[in-house]
Amino acid sequence: GQNIDQPTEMTATEGAIVQINCTYQTSGFNGLFWYQQHAGEAPTFLSYNVLDGLEEKGRFSSFLSRSKGYSYLLLKELQMKDSASYLCAVKSTGGFKTIFGAGTRLFVKA
Amino acid sequence: GAGVSQSPSNKVTEKGKDVELRCDPISGHTALYWYRQSLGQGLEFLIYFQGNSAPDKSGLPSDRFSAERTGGSVSTLTIQRTQQEDSAVYLCASSLSGTSGHEQYFGPGTRLTVT
Numbered sequence: 290g291q292n293i294d295q296p297t298e299m300t301a302t303e304g305a306i307v308q309i310n311c312t313y314q315t316s317g318f319n320g321l322f323w324y325q326q327h328a329g330e331a332p333t334f335l336s337y338n339v340l341d342g343l344e345e346k347g348r349f350s351s352f353l354s355r356s357k358g359y360s361y362l363l364l365k366e367l368q369m370k371d372s373a374s375y376l377c378a379v380k381s382t383g384g385f386k387t388i389f390g391a392g393t394r395l396f397v398k399a
Numbered sequence: 400g401a402g403v404s405q406s407p408s409n410k411v412t413e414k415g416k417d418v419e420l421r422c423d424p425i426s427g428h429t430a431l432y433w434y435r436q437s438l439g440q441g442l443e444f445l446i447y448f449q450g451n452s453a454p455d456k457s458g459l460p461s462d463r464f465s466a467e468r469t470g471g472s473v474s475t476l477t478i479q480r481t482q483q484e485d486s487a488v489y490l491c492a493s494s495l496s497g498t499s500g501h502e503q504y505f506g507p508g509t510r511l512t513v514t
Contacts, residue, residue, distance in 0.1 A: 320500045322502060322503075330507075331490060331505035331506060331507055331508055332442070332490075332503075332505050333505070334502035334503070334504075337502060339500055376441060376442065380500075386432075386444050386447045386455050386457070386458065387432065387444065387447075387503070389434070389441045389442040389443075389444070390441055391440060391441035392440075392441045
């Protein structure tokens, strides 16, 4: 079967660092995406990893370990506007469809 | 330079009626996806189109659901004999290609309510 696991909710403080983990089991692997979704809005792209290692993009970084079926999204210098759901998604090789996790709701408090 | 558009933005229908949801992808994008998102839940894959290839329909929940993509551009998702459990936000996304790491650009969604 195909499964993507993320924590349901996390809370962090403005200015802090938070790490959102994602583990996956899919039939084939052709890359992992992170998307941000604010309440009532469509998801927007944050990052893409296909090789092991860390990809850094401003305040956001994403890490991938294919052998462990594991990724994390790291958010630094948290801002109130970072309060949103963060969706981990894996593109499988069979048919190239993308499987999304249920998302992690992040609450940033002052 | 328009993004992905979807219509209608909201649709309220009676149980048993048919509905059609439309998606206009970004011009030049060959890959098009349909997802369903229930309140507070993640995205459920429904169907994927890539160019002129046969679509991947493996996510369609029942034979009441169908989709087509005409001329490699606009797509229509049709739900026949709607049920209350079909109530959700239906999201369409397109990407430059489905066969590499191109990200998906999402439309604003159609909120479907079946009464």
